[in-house]
Amino acid sequence: MHRRRWAILGVLMLSLLIVVLDNSILNVAIKTISTPAPTGLGATQSELEWAINSYTLVFAGLLFSAGLLGDRLGRKKVLLAGLAVFGIGSALAAESGSPVQLIAFRAVMGLGAAFVMPATLAVLMNVFERDEQPKAIGIWAGGVGLAIAIGPITGGVLLDHFWWGSVFLVNVPIVILALALMIWLVPDSRDPSPGRIDPIGVVLSVVGLVLLVYGIIKGGQLADFTDPTVLASTGAGLVVLALFVVFEKRSDHPSIDMSYFGNKVFSAAISVIALVFFALMGVTFFSVFYTQSVRGYTPLQTGLLMLPLAAAQMIFAPRARLVVDRFGIKATTTAAMVVIAAMLAAFAGLEADTPIWILEVIFFLMGTGMAHIMTPTSVVIMQALPREKAGSASALSNTFRQVGGALGIAVLGSVLSASYRDAIQDKLTLLPAGVRHTAGESIEATLGVAARLGPEGKALVSPANDAFLHAMHVTALWGSGVAVIGAIVVALFLPGKQPAPQAEQKEAELVAAEN
Template identity: 70%
Template sequence: MSATAPQGSASHIPESVYRRRWLILGVLMLSLLIVVLDNSILNVAMKTIAQPSPAGLGATQGELEWSINSYTLVFAGLLFTAGLLGDRLGRKRAMLAGIVVFGAGSALAAFATTPGELIAFRALMGLGGAFVMPATLAILMNVFPREEQPRAIGIWAGGVGLAIAIGPITGGVLLDHFWWGSVFLINVPVAVVAVVAMALLVPESRDPRPGRLDPVGVLLSVAGLVLLVYGIIKGGQLADFTDGQVLLTAGGGVLVLVGFVLYERHSDHPALDMSYFRRPAFSAAVAAIALVFFALMGVTFFGVFYIQSVRGFSPLDAGLLMVPLAVAQMIFAPRAPRAVARYGAKAVCTVGMLGVAAAMFAFVLIDETTPLWVLEVVYFVMGTSMAHVMPPATTSIMQSLPPQKAGSGSAVNNTFRQVGGALGVAVLGSLLSARYRSGVADALAPLPADARHSAGESIEATLGAADRMGPAGRALVDPAKAAFIDAMHVTVAAAGTIALVGAVVVAVWMPGMPAVSREQDREGEKEPEQVGAQR
């Protein structure tokens, strides 16, 4: 018997598309896989890229950060514009172009010969990724009926967990057998498969009434986001958010974005309808996503250095040790809609944010000798908690908007996630750096001033200096590890506090379960009792 779209809720979905909707979801997840996979692989490869040629590129701590931040800067700056273009020109077309550009950037990054080239090619990958990410959710919302969207989004979020799991393991295997560039080259065959599958299976969709272009709004959004994200990144690098460069760029970005909001509110053809933010289901969910990624990205960034530099594990070991974080998301993200149906999005997201906060604070108990099973439990709790935040919050955002605006809605969702993540890396990274530098200062005092400054940038820089000093450098190893552990404790306490703020935001502003749903739930509980009485 052939599947047919349910009447009413899916009447806009052609029957041929509805029948292959789960195959389409698989293609979307494959496309999403290469974007998320690359960043999770890069986290494992950072230590290798920092090594001198030919093993790596000899990248400094600042260059390593920019290899991540160049992608983030372009990706976050163009996400909103890419979503709008997808709504107007066609989401399938935008996604195909994005994957091709991402694949080309990956191939070029694999053969970069200097850190500068790697940073530039990572920016090109960010350009491609900006067109892929919003299109995946926008297409999903247009091929699934409303009642199936929470489940589809849960599976989509589980796919992110799969990529997080595969990335570090794949990166570790590649780095054990091939040169560092293989972690980028692996994206190319996946991109080719995704392009072919998308061309064959995914339907085109766009906003049937896009209205007039809003070039002023688009330019203001790009300029504001780029300036803001650049200022955040610069503040993290300098470990000083009061520096003139930081205040000028980040402050300028905020002013431009305020101008964007004011312009859009008075425009008769806005790029982004500001009335969406008056809906608690939309604005509270956006805030939750930004805050949870602020906390998570900062912790993920230093987690790799704790596992490899403090504990001495290989890149492959580091990938395997982070598997519980991803496996928990894979298991629970597709099941989160069931919890939402029973308890409501507010309750589920609040408990999830509290779980994220608890996992962050648990890192305070971790030191150089902590049993590995403790670390694994903390990662699993963190992944489980995130799995009960991301799908409900994403569903809340996407279902607050009409289907024809799915691209811009997805772009807002991903923009706040990226800005929150960039803030997390910059703010928490600068806190970690400042605390580490002060903690290791006494141990580095015998070194010359120039060497002392460079060796205090990070634990990897200190251990590198110790290695170059030979037997005399052994005296630096234990103080460096102790200083890093102390800095990590301070940083995770800050991250946990941010997650608690997110829990409060969700608990106060996200709408609870609708009265109709509660009544249906009570009727569902009474029904078995009534049947039993009749028997």
């Protein structure tokens, strides 16, 4: 047992905090980054989707290989390298001169984050004895919840006082502090018999996902999903992902062991995690434009408005096991998915003058639903596989969460974009032909053109708000439909109420999988 284990836990939480914090900070900065220079970068909606997804796709694609490299080279070395890369990527992102640069530097940040996330948990398991691991992992998981909660508020405070790049630059001093403490405190460790890296699998998965997401985002941008470019890209993405599955099945050292998916319970639980994040990330994306562009709230006020979502998760996630013990996994998760579907559908009723407390209730109930899905499905994932597979089950859960989120932003973002263009198109006929296409891509693009036109542009503001609300309603109903599919999956495939002794098993792995 390491004598400085609790101090080491603090350092690991600090390194994990910035990785999680950065994504939740970015949520409230989306609208500012879409504002024309010098306030923002003038990023289009598709560029904003890529700024989020370039990080997520690299992170998800490299998660397994990063864990194996840590086992092989030493977790401390990999953790230090990952943090350094994340810090450099953050500094470069803060100074981006164009949306394309921001997308590239966000990918660099995703590369660093992929090496930080698995290494923190591996070091934690190494310095704590088995009897203390559940408590340590519980604290570690609490840190993730805290980061999700304080991220939007931190982002709002920074944007109220500094330029948009401050939401990335804030990572740099935290990285430097974490690196210094880690060199001093954290011991190195490695796996005596590490697994082999699967470079072909990594390349196929990342290329397949990027092609698929590119096609979906391009379809939304053009408001035409039958365009040859869109069909070619999505088709190629699906073919490459199919090749990935075939290769992984035949490989003797796969990134993802496809035999896991032969277990229907495991497949259902991991699919639901992806579906939940598909819906959540898509909603977060459009709700920021609703609160800031339509309702006129500042980034800080938006961050505070999103607090109920995080607060509900922090309140109910630790207690979800009690509900499962009483009603069973199937009943708990099915009810929770129905709640999420209902809350997404409720977004379709929001207008420009809807009392804001209704949005707060929607966020709180959505967070409550998520808490009662993530914890029970994490138990199922861990109990469906042998104990020695806990690490890869946790990584797989994380990967599906990231991929689900990336596809949610791509698909729901594209639905939002296409619906908005359809609704605003006939209001843009008075604009010069060259400006018309750009002005129709998003509410921020329309408002940007309106601002440049001066008094004449004021006539565009009200139609832009109406078109956005229409697009948000359509997108919310799509998200709700995805959540209904999730409810059907858990109702059909997850186990019913278990005997009491089984419900107590594998606490440590449960929280590990949840994060």
